[in-house]
Amino acid sequence: MNNYLAWYIAGPLIGLMVPILLIIRSKQLGISSGLRWLGSLLTPGLSYFDYNRKKDFWQIEFTIGILLVSVLFGSLGLIPEFKGDKEILIAENAPVFLVGGILIGFGSRMANGCTAGHCIMGTSQFSTASIIATIFFFIGGWIASNFLTSIIF
Amino acid sequence: MKTLITIAMGMIFGSIIIASGAFSWSVINDMFHFRSFHMFGLLFSAIATAAISLIVIKKWKIRDITKQKIEIKPKPLELKNNAIGGLIFGIGWGITGACTAPIFIILGIKWYIGLSLLSGAIIGVVLYALLRQGFKLKLKLKHESRISKA
Numbered sequence: 001m002n003n004y005l006a007w008y009i010a011g012p013l014i015g016l017m018v019p020i021l022l023i024i025r026s027k028q029l030g031i032s033s034g035l036r037w038l039g040s041l042l043t044p045g046l047s048y049f050d051y052n053r054k055k056d057f058w059q060i061e062f063t064i065g066i067l068l069v070s071v072l073f074g075s076l077g078l079i080p081e082f083k084g085d086k087e088i089l090i091a092e093n094a095p096v097f098l099v100g101g102i103l104i105g106f107g108s109r110m111a112n113g114c115t116a117g118h119c120i121m122g123t124s125q126f127s128t129a130s131i132i133a134t135i136f137f138f139i140g141g142w143i144a145s146n147f148l149t150s151i152i153f
Numbered sequence: 154m155k156t157l158i159t160i161a162m163g164m165i166f167g168s169i170i171i172a173s174g175a176f177s178w179s180v181i182n183d184m185f186h187f188r189s190f191h192m193f194g195l196l197f198s199a200i201a202t203a204a205i206s207l208i209v210i211k212k213w214k215i216r217d218i219t220k221q222k223i224e225i226k227p228k229p230l231e232l233k234n235n236a237i238g239g240l241i242f243g244i245g246w247g248i249t250g251a252c253t254a255p256i257f258i259i260l261g262i263k264w265y266i267g268l269s270l271l272s273g274a275i276i277g278v279v280l281y282a283l284l285r286q287g288f289k290l291k292l293k294l295k296h297e298s299r300i301s302k303a
Contacts (some may be wrong), residue, residue: 006173022223118235
């Protein structure tokens with residue numbers, strides 16, 4: 001399982017995205033506001049979607065980049081494989097991922113951020129909201145991984 | 154041009170996430186079982202690098218490429234929402250092994266799983282918007298009934 005980039009290289013590189021985005025695009029790293037933008041396409045009438053939608057559109061462009069590189073790496077066979085993934089990411093489990101996705105979408109918007117916006121961007125500003133959100137991300141993940149996945153899969 | 158730059162940045166970010174394995178169900182599962190230091194090292198070093206960068210930006214008053222002052226705003230504290238939303242998000246992360254960026258990576262690798270994740274996430278956002286709307290309506294009704302009583 002040692003086919004991946006070491007944390008001491010990958011971590012600082014991810015961290016560097018924060019100043020790069022600030023300097024080149026004047027944006028604070030975040031991704032889940034892009035989900036809000038997508039939701040606003042579906043039900044534009046709700047008050048939660050009555051906001052400055054243009055402001056967050058860059059996150060849609062950012063995720064298009066993520067998707068593009070994943071298709072590109074996939075076609076070049078550059079995606080590292082991990083033991084156990086194959087048994088989980090199967091078509092029969094699609095409903096589980098749909099429900100999991102609902103929790104991700106709902107939770108990230110309620111918490112006002114996800115791993116990128118809170119855990120990396122927010123914690124590096126020592127923001128109380130982000131530190132609290134990050135602690136609860138890990139409590140939730142710990143509960144799910146230790147008690148739920150064994151029942152679900 | 155701005156669009157292309159942002160897409161390119163997304164590509165760089167995406168390739169680091171792919172190369173580091175942070176999109177993998179097993180890697181995330183190992184993290185939550187404290188079986189591997191990899192993800193903790195990755196997140197801590199990312200936060201440390203970002204924090205140092207922010208201090209440097211503030212101290213040397215670095216401006217962005219359009220010569221504008223860089224404003225760094227922390228997210229507002231909404232204790233209940235941050236905690237409960239965070240817990241719900243975390244459960245989703247633990248079950249699927251994906252946070253938001255990996256949804257788009259999985260979409261590129263295993264489209265049927267990625268599509269389930271993405272549609273779920275959008276449904277989740279809409280549900281949250283509906284809940285907020287309902288909550289606001291309830292408050293409004295309460296308020297109005299109070300006025301009519303008075």
